[in-house]
Amino acid sequence: MKRQPLLHPGLNLGSTDEYSHDVSEPIIFGFWVFLMADLVLFAILFATYASMSVQGQAGGPTPIDVFDLPSAFIETMLLLTSSITFGMASLALKYKADSLHLVFWLVLTFCLGAGFIGMELRDFWVMIQQGAVPQRSGFLSSFFLLVATHGIHVTAGLFWMLVLLLQLRVFGRTTEVKLRLMRLALFWHMLDIVWVCIFTFVYLFGVAQ
Amino acid sequence: MTDKHVETYTQDFRSYCIGGLLALILTSLAFGLVVFEVLPNFERLIAISVLAVAQIIVHFRYFLHISWHSHRDDLQLVLFTSLILFLMVGGTIWILFNLHEQMM
Amino acid sequence: MTAESSFSLLGILTAQDISFVHTFEHPGMSEFIDASAGGVMVMGGIIVIALLTYYRGWHALWCDWLTSVDHKKVGIMYIVVAFVMLARAIIEGVLMRYQQSIAVNDPGILSPDHFGQLFSTHGSIMIFFVAMPFVTGMMNYIMPQQIGARDVSFPLLNAISLWLTAAGAALVMISLVVGKFSTGGWTAYPPYTGIEFSPGEGVDYWIWSISLASIGSTLTGLNFATTIYKNRAPGMTLFRMPLFCWTSLCTSILMIFAMAPLTIATLMLALDRYAGFHFFTNDLGGNMMNYANLFWLFGHPEVYILILPAFGVFSEVISTFSGKTIYGYKSLVIATMSIAVLSFTVWLHHFFTMGQGANVNVIFGIATMLIGVPTGVKVYDWLLTMVRGRIRLTTAMLFSVMFLVTFVIGGLTGVILANPPVDFAVHNSLFLVAHFHNMVIPGVLFGMIAGYQFWFPKAFGFRLAERWGKVSFWCWSFGFYLTFMPLYVLGLMGAMRRTVEWFRPEYLGWLQVSFVGALLLFSGFLFLCVQLVVSIRQRDQRRVPAGDPWDGRSLEWSNSSPPPEYNFAVIPDVTGQDAFTRIKQQGQAYASPIAYEDIVVPKNSIVAPVIGIAAIMFGFALVWHIWWLVVFSFVCMWGAVIARSFVTETERVIPASKVRADHEAWLQQVRECATTPREQENTSVNVGRAEVLT
């Protein structure tokens, strides 16, 4: 039987590890479905933000007053780079027999992700210093919820990465660990997409108007 | 690595590099448009929206490896999700802005 | 919340919040009823614990059920939850009908606040903790067997979903004794449910119990969708699946996409209440209309989540008891799918009166009427399935026929309500209450009862007593018409929903009729219980070991009753629709397979109960602001997940020799069974081997 080249989203293990490749399909598909449900969650937050950022300013700060665009741009770059480095980690998972490359790229991804979270927290802190707290207006409530939900996802991804690094040590590159890394990769790339939307429709739109 | 793997390796490697490069460029473009205030206001918003959509497609294609050659289930799922998201987001925005207008 | 002056281990919980203490200090009829309900619940709990201890059932309960990840056991546990909650919610319904029937120019027996809690718990329980678990349990039990799978794709996740739902139900139950429940209805619209107008713990109970249940449902949805997409037996193409699987698939898809808006809406409401955000508040840019929007973005797909599996049950029941293939299979599939998609385009009909422009209303009104089309297609398909069939009016079939008649009436009133101008006149009146009960009782509830009657022999190995089933059926049917038809009239006379006391004497007669009907409905429920008890006592004359008591058409009937934990000794090869009927007609039923293989099944796991119990603590702690417990239970939940990911031995192997021994023994037993002609299917002749007409 000819193997379908792309059994599931993300990097397919293919002939480099046939056993894992064959069992991966339903597991990755299930996770992919979960990601779609998660996207709905973000979509709802975006829709809410879209209306509240215009209608819910309540005489308080407006987007242009409080957004730090250069900072958001650097965050975007960090996150995009982390997606590339995670891509490299996936390649190492697929092609390299040793774990050294894999761990290196994962740790690099972790640092970039942590840097992103650090900068985001700094942004929040600056906003709060200016009195732009979520309790101030509907606009700020929906801004903080949307961006923080993304941030919490990234943080969860970081924790997940730590657990998987530990599992790499304990179990080595077993099928389970490989499949978990592949799911984390999907999660990570998906969060990037969400961030692209946040950067565009929250930050750029907010400042451009 | 066998020869066959070397070949797929280069393919896979290229995919991530192209994706990464495109993503960085598209983001920078959008950022540039806003910072340097290129184009009139409305057109600028349209332009950055288009750039965002392009970037989303790039991410799907090069990072998530979803394309027309994907497993049918995966592609169907993404398309169906897009439809639902469109209905939910579009509907919500339509309803809330219409309400807002009525109350003006 | 009131300012917390001092740190307390129990947050804001005080002795006065316990309903018994409260009633003792402020005695009154309404309080007395509240305390008795709490008392009954506590007593019930104590009795169950005592019985378990007396019969030494703890070990079996823990090892065979609570830690099990077998989809069949999970399914049964879902249905048990649904039945327990149904008992409470029906009683509440009857109590409300009683209050309304005596409260004409008279305060009646319930305080307004208590009445508010009653319709809130009744509605929330019926939707989230009766209908949802019933539907989910039914899909759990049946769907994997129908597609020829050994289990769902993610068995442990399945158990976790169950426990999250059960945790939500437990929170609602706890609110009976500790504190109060929300008075904001099952929809919990702000600003009424905001902190300013509902400062107590009630709304928080609603928020956290609903959130837990909705997360559980999302996980169920993705699990089932994956199962159906990736776990079908060879040859079981999508278009050979029984209709119940199709409706399960569509329901799962709705669960995946529709629960998120609810989760977000409750989260935003919680942030408003706990942290002073302004999503739905009156001032500072809040927009309570967005809540209605988000809630119904979930709420309308939700009603299809509930009704579609019931449609699936009716399709199976009607085709089996007509002895015919379902009429218009493809049209039914297409109708199901269009309903699933259309259900995302109509949510606004729940708030036509909110103030958006007429154009918006019209478009959603038309979309709503469109849904009637596929539903109509289905009704005709069911009718045409019966035409020229050899119909057997068993209890399950009776419920299905009554569904057809009654549901069409409900559908008609639905199309009436889809007219924005008409809706303006009857919005929030008892006309609406009549309409939606006219959909959910014959639709969801009758569907689930029919499924319960139909598949009970499969799950437990013996048939239910038909006679009591029929008694129950007549009570449900007459009860339904008596209770809810008067409400249409009352609605048109101007009676509003959620009203504790009336001032128009002409309502009185209708309300009294309605109360009598509610009593009949309640007796319908009691007779179901009687039926169960009687059947259990007579189980030895009712056994169907051969597993096919109704001359079933799909694969679940091809194995023993109850089925082995791995469902199929050998995964069947499917060659067409109505897979089992085909096998029977080709004379290949009960043939020994050529070879057996080792079967891998998942081991039991304590992860799901740990998460469930931690989730109860989590919700409770949030309601009562017990922050240390919030942190602790949160860590427990995720700790359990992470710990689990370090467990490697999660499966065990059943050797081929054992599978062979068990299966061959059963086959031998079947071959010795006499076949049953259909006329005798409700007599003790029926041991589950159907006579095959060729």
Ligand code: HEM
């Ligand atoms: C079995 C007999 C039932 C009886 C006697 C009954 C009775 C009632 C009554 C008296 C009300 C309050 C009406 C009002 O607001 O004035 C009500 C509301 C409601 N019922 Fe039922 N009901 C029954 C079954 C069901 C079922 C099976 C479901 C759903 C699956 C259901 C869902 C609801 C909901 C959602 C509400 C609205 C609650 C609210 O106002 O927020 N009921 N019911």
Ligand SMILES: [Cu+2]
């Ligand atoms: Cu609706």
